[in-house]
Amino acid sequence: MTEAHTDTRPFGFWTATAMVIGGMIGAGVFVLPSQLAPYGWTGVAAWVLGGAAAVLIASVLAGVAAARPREPGLVAIIGEVLGPVAGCLVGWGGWVSYWCANAYIALVAARYGGQFAPALASSQPRQALVASLIIAGLTAINLASLKAAGRLQVVTTALKLLPMLAVLIIVIMLVLRGGGEYAAVAHPRLDPSQLFTATSLAFVAIVGFETASIAAQRVRDPERNIPRATLLGVVLTCLVYLVVCVGIDFALPVEVLTASNAPIALFVGQYWGPWAGGVIAAFAVISCIGCLNVWIMMQSEVPLGLVRAGLLPGWLGRTNRHDVATAPMLIASGLSVALLFVGSWQTGAGLMDFLLLLTSVSALWIYAFACVAALMIGTHRIAAVLGLLFCAGVLYGSGLETVLLSVALLLAALPLYALATRGGQPQAA
16 A cells, blocks of 8 residues: 555544544533433433434445445535535535534533633633634644544544443443342333434434545545444444443432533442542543544535535635645634634523534434435435434424524535536536
8 A cells, every 4th residue: 555545545444433433422422311311211212213323324324435435525425416516515514513513512621621620611711712722722633634633533532432431330330239229210111202302312412423434535445444434333332322321311310410410420420439520521521522533624524525526616625735625624613713702601602502403403414415315326225215214303303493594504505606616517626
């Protein structure tokens, strides 16, 4: 393998798998046990249903990427199969979702950092400043070297799993002791009327498994490595979520969990002592940094793929000597920082919550269009149909306001598309 090839395609199977896991495991798993606690057995069913849907959709994404290995990524494939306008809109929607999510994830990292270094989170403006510095640092790493960003991803993915391992060990110990703690806590029964709401909530933490498919141009042997990395990453992550969240929710009273902003730290501290809270907070920061690293990388990769497919103006795809598209990464990180300082105002707190929901809806457009593309290509048809039905249900449950805003942000790409295609059809760069 030539040095030039490893520079332009630096990611092998394990790095691609780390990207998938890193894109999924971020801030969500550290707060979801509190949100799903009131659902009891319905929450268990939600994790199973959401995980099954993720595996189905992941198989579709991997199949589509493998069917078009010469394309620079999933978004470019959608454009090639469904038409350039569809590819541009879906890619733009993904790009918007990344910088919206990065603002929220960085803020969570800053707040968890305040658990062991209170000065970092003593006020909302200071939280915004610390979060902005985290984004700036990771942006600099990604601009300097894709290889370094990939190595950072492998390290942070390994470290972020340690808190999950701590929960797993405690859960096993409780079960071996006879499960008295679980028997002592009342668990709400399965309620079919709440299943979809709980599943939509769980799926917010599951989205993000498209990273290897989107960055296909960076993966060696993509026909082989992308399907394997995507499916392995999704299965491992969903199993971790199921064990961690259910293990915590069924061991502690509902009212205690719903009142906690750090349920994993609360759970581990309950059995291993108060010192564990600071340790878990540190790993929560690591988890957020790993997730941010993936999405900051995608801030460059998605527009670059669109430019190379002729769907966005060429200036957005100008790369530095490390083959990283500089402008879209810097613009997106700047927008994340702007959102952080808007959110640092008292009136901005609700905006950040809404942007989190908007992030998941924007990601669903990618999954839905990828399923349609799979049907057009003729691959994974049953999984594609089931994936479309699932996406439609989640969009319906997200509320009209969120869906309409996500559509408006998608349509904002049309002027740039018009600039890129003046005088005729798009021309691949």
